[in-house]
Amino acid sequence: MERSSIQTKDTWDLSYIYQTNQEFYTDLQKAKDLLQVIYQQKDIFLNDVDSFLKFHEDYIKLSRYIQKLHCFAHLHCDVQPNEQDYQTMYAAILSFYDQVSSTLDFYTVMMIDHSDIITDYLKDERLADYRYSIQEILRQKKHVLSQEMETLVSKTSSISDISSQVFDALRLDYEPVHVDGEEKFLNSATLTEFLKNKNPEVRKEAYHHFFKEYKRFENVFATTLSGVMKKDAFYADVKKFANPLEASLFDDNVPTSLFFKILDKANQQYRPLFHRYNALKKKKLNLETMYNYDLSVPLIEYETKKYTIEECFDIILDVVKIFGDDYVKIIQKARDERWIDYYPHSGKRIGAYSSGCYDTKPYILMNFIGDYNSLSTMIHELGHSAHTYLSCHNQSPVNCDYRIFVAEVASTVNETLLIHYMLEHATSQEEKAYFLYELLENCVGLIFRQPMYADFEHILHTWAQEGKPMSAQMITDLYYQKNAEYFGKDVTMDEYVGYSCFYIPHFYYNYYVYKYTLGMTVALAIVSRILNGDEKQKEAYLNFLKAGGSKDPVDLLKDALVDPIDDQLYDDAFHYFENILNEFEEII
Known part of the structure; x- marks a missing residue:
């Protein structure tokens, strides 16, 4: 299946982030200008609490630009990997992120070196939102190097993630699977279906055709x-x-x-x-x-049963009503505002995820094929997105990002509630x-x-x-x-x-x-x-x-x-x- 054959309503609407590519580059330039403003505060941001607050307000603003830019670029690349305009955007934001890391490599060292002054600054109520994140920086004292070494380490960031980037960039093609004499498309989503087939030869062929490509490379x-x-x-x-x-x-x-x-x-x-x-x-x-x-x-x-997208939402809304109207409205927004990119197609990233930030919707990538696993995956990822939505609407930009350590709780709660719902019915x-x-x-x-x-x-x-x-x-x-x-x-x-x-x-x-x-x-x-x-x-x-x-x-x-x-x-x-x-x- 090609992306062009999928109805617009079944794809995510990234125009909420940027309506044109030019808007992306406008924000990128604003971020670059802001980086220079922040760098110019290097020698004064510790002078007094006002300067300290100004620096961190600018720093958070820069972080918001970076997250928004990255979200727009990577979401497009994950569904349209051959569109070079988006690949260029993605490369641009990754390059800028490396520039930010190297330009601001002084920050952690100076914070550690002046921890006594900073601890005093944190008594100011204007810094209340920043207390936890700054205390987390000060906790790194044992693992912070000299300024020279930190600068050197920061310069490695542009090459240290190359392996992960190569993995993300790899897209394999698989030989079709033969079911009842017909050739069927094979990818990570359809593999799951083939492995459920009653015919052992179909299971074996699907498994071999899929993983022999990994052996080949x-x-x-x-x-x-x-x-x-x-x-x-x-x-x-x-x-x-x-x-x-x-x-x-x-x-x-x-x-x-x-x-x-x-x-x-x-x-x-x-x-x-x-x-x-x-x-x-x-x-x-x-x-x-x-x-x-x-x-x-x-x-x-x-x-x-095979489920349509609408049937999935009907079930999911019934499942999560236990959390009250506010939670239900979040799930309805996901459908009405097109947070989700549903169907598998050639070149699309495998699997499923939820991705978003303070200034975007909490978007969801899926490879929906209408089985129970698709329903379960949808409610799982909606758990992530609801967590992100509630965090971003109840915390400041400083504290809205939850750690990966707790990231799987909300999704797994939803998934488990779904199974109990199905058992009950x-x-x-x-x-x-x-x-x-x-x-x-x-x-x-x-x-x-x-x-x-x-x-x-x-x-x-x-x-x-x-x-x-x-x-x-x-x-x-x-x-x-x-x-x-x-x-x-x-x-x-x-x-x-x-x-x-x-x-x-x-x-x-x-x-x-x-x-x-x-x-x-x-x-x-x-x-x-x-x-x-x-x-x-x-x-x-x-x-x-x-x-x-x-x-x-x-x-x-x-x-x-x-x-x-x-x-x-x-x-x-x-x-x-x-x-x-x-x-x-x-x-x-």
């Missing part, structure tokens, strides 16, 4: 992935962190013990539950040999079993699979820190081994399993994936309490969505009545999975 992907790991290890070392993990968690002010707690719960203590689930699948599917690409075949003989045992299965699959993806991913990513980071070479074979062999351990003895690994690691975007995001597990465990607690009528929990959760990035992530979650440091939170999540598995086994 294995050296490119291996170099790209190892480049990300080496970059993370380099910055951790230069900034005097013990390892890349500690460096990654520092910004969130999260102890490394939390990361290993999540891995231990999923990969050691409760993994036998997952192996039990896979054994059940093998028995139910009656397969002598069950390959990893067989695991998506639905266990329930239930004809699932099930009209037969078969339908109930189907949605119990969906809930199990959702739990598997978030509380078992993501920690496996995190384990793999941590090993690669450790290799990078130790200077160990990372060839394509080493990386793919490791991933093959991790998958074999993860799925257990009842699942046979296909020859292309190792190469599937190159397909996962989050490996290029520096210790992101474990946060999905955190999001799921927190979401299960929140959903269970809200569905049980806990109004205090509902109010605390909505206040959490409105709080943006005004506190440390752990403190935000504690305010939401879910403490991520508490072991019981994770034990409850895995016992929840066990209870659902027990109920599912009884029904089937």
Whole structure:
């Protein structure tokens, strides 16, 4: 499918950001002029509280320009990668961001060097909005280098993200899949459908046609992935962190013990539950040999409904009405104001995401194909967008950006509420079993699979820190081994399993994936309490969505009545999975 064949109403409306390309370049020039104004304040911004306030007001204004410009360019590039006008815009904003980093590299060092003066300035009520973000800067004292070294490090920014940029720029084409004698288009969205097909040859062909392209470019992907790991290890070392993990968690002010707690719960203590689930699948599917690409075949003989976009919205609005009229109106805005780009087409970025900032709509990219997964993905991404919307409308531009650490909570709450809604409205045992299965699959993806991913990513980071070479074979062999351990003895690994690691975007995001597990465990607690009528929990959760990035992530979650440091939170999540598995086994 080509983008030109998709109706305008089913694409996002980026004219809310800029109506013409010239407006983009006008704002870019304003940002460049403002950068010079800020730089000219270098030697005076610490002189008194008025100068200090003026500097930070200009700095936030510059940040808003950058975020708006970046959002406009990257959204266009993700759906129209061959439009060189947008590629030029994207390159321009990335280049300007590097210029900002190098021009303002004095900022953190001077703030640290004058922390006593700044602490006194922060008593001024005019700086109330800035207190948390500035205190976060002062917390970096141990890891801030000399001015000369900081300048040198800032100059590496233009090359340090090249590996991630290469991954984002790569667009693969796949051979079609043959279904009932007809050729069918294959991409990341349709792959999911093919892997559910009852015909094992269709599943195998789809899996092979998809991942053999990653094998074909294995050296490119291996170099790209190892480049990300080496970059993370380099910055951790230069900034005097013990390892890349500690460096990654520092910004969130999260102890490394939390990361290993999540891995231990999923990969050691409760993994036998997952192996039990896979054994059940093998028995139910009656397969002598069950390959990893067989695991998506639905266990329930239930004809699932196909959904139109409007039907999805009807269901989603019914699900989220539990949060009240204000939340419902946000979801209606997403539809009416065209926040969402729905359908897959040639060249479009794979997967789904929500992306926006203080001065844009919280846009959503999808690859909608009308199945339950599309519905689930839509409510998931709308959770992100509602979180962004509420943050931006209840916090100043200084504090509206929430951390990645808490980013998956709102989306996972929505997704979990949806499954409970579908279970509640099930009209037969078969339908109930189907949605119990969906809930199990959702739990598997978030509380078992993501920690496996995190384990793999941590090993690669450790290799990078130790200077160990990372060839394509080493990386793919490791991933093959991790998958074999993860799925257990009842699942046979296909020859292309190792190469599937190159397909996962989050490996290029520096210790992101474990946060999905955190999001799921927190979401299960929140959903269970809200569905049980806990109004205090509902109010605390909505206040959490409105709080943006005004506190440390752990403190935000504690305010939401879910403490991520508490072991019981994770034990409850895995016992929840066990209870659902027990109920599912009884029904089937």
